[in-house]
Amino acid sequence: MSAAFDELARSVVVRETEVLRFALGDRWGKRRPAQRASARVYAAMHGGGWVDVMGRRLALGPGELVFLPRADEHAVRDRPSTPLAHPEAVCVGMRAVGDGALATAAAPETRLVIVDLHLDAAGAPWLALLPPAVHVTAEAPGLARWLNETLALLAGAPDLSPALRRAVGEAWGHALFASALRDPGAALPRREALRDEPIAATLARVRASPERAWELADLARQAGLSRSAFAARATALLGEPLGHHLRRLRLSRAAVLLGETTLPVKVVAARVGYDSEPAFARAFARAHGVSPVAYRQARRREEGALEAGRAGG
Structure with missing residues (x-):
């Protein structure tokens, strides 16, 4: 487990x-x-x-x-x-x-x-x-x-x-x-989902490379399941459909790249699996409340304030 x-x-x-x-x-x-x-x-x-x-x-x-x-x-x-x-x-x-x-x-x-x-x-x-x-x-x-x-x-x-x-x-x-x-005090429903090692192993591969164009049917074959059975069991483990989970992973990784690198937004979009920069910008703004550029600028200001605080201390 x-x-x-x-x-x-x-x-x-x-x-x-x-x-x-x-x-x-x-x-x-x-x-x-x-x-x-x-x-x-x-x-x-x-x-x-x-x-x-x-x-x-x-x-x-x-x-x-x-x-x-x-x-x-x-x-x-x-x-x-x-x-x-x-x-x-x-x-x-x-x-x-x-x-x-x-x-x-x-x-x-x-x-x-x-x-x-x-x-x-x-x-x-x-x-x-x-x-x-x-x-x-x-x-x-x-x-x-x-x-x-x-x-x-x-x-x-x-x-x-x-x-x-x-x-x-x-x-x-x-x-x-x-x-x-x-913890024994966890009141998790459907604990059988948490014993689903084939699903967990497949999802770990998805998490390692969220930018890939994963196909549900291919993932199901890797887990030795039908497409519908894989989708149901992945949702039971994650608490949300796999597509939603994958989109969150991509946009979370994009936030890291925007905050910690100087890569152009177009390159960041491609790194996390988006072919279109406008589509990436719309998805990022829905998830984070600001555009990729505004997010990067805010992170730079935060890090500058932290550095100034450390220098002043």
Whole structure:
């Protein structure tokens, strides 16, 4: 079942990864409202705390992570008895001590890293069926170690290029979503679809080369199925028709090329499988709300502001 879960997890697009580091002493805590189109991670590098979400209370220990795949309303605090009624936050003397780093006035007893993943989950309707929280502990040593080592890279290497930071954050986020899909608390319907390894393997090939002119009949033959059976089983796994999924993949890849290269728009269109630049521009504008040129200009401004901020810090 692993390939199917991994393929499904990649249907979430991680647009941006924000990382904050906290050194916390004495009493601390905060109540957080639900965040749309986001996921949140709490990782204890040292010490720990408690996360309350949707009626669940999770103890977060050193080296552990709590993943909130929908960033539902929740509270995080040093201990269950710390009140958060009013005010909603208890962090005495909190101040910025560096780029993306904050500390309380009291000597730190807990070092916490908080990661916000900003998502495009249009092609992942299964998100609503995940548990509100997934606790990654030492019982999953390989996963916990990889997640923590990757998190250390995200949190401790501010000189990573925006492109590399996005790539690392995306891989990290996909691993978390794949873990959430495997959680016993996931209420996924038609779990037999997630055991469909031939479909998952075929879809992985499509994902690797979305620019190709894939024919449904050819893909069905590769999976050893009729055209109608392949289409139905692919839709059951993806949560949307394969054609819609393929179009999203192409336009997502186009956004990366526009943001990270200087390739002309016509070349970008061809790289993602569009023969016509106007047709590509219309499809891109429908998906992203702006033209390819405006999207590129906005990304350049964002990266320029980030570079200026780093230089000023």
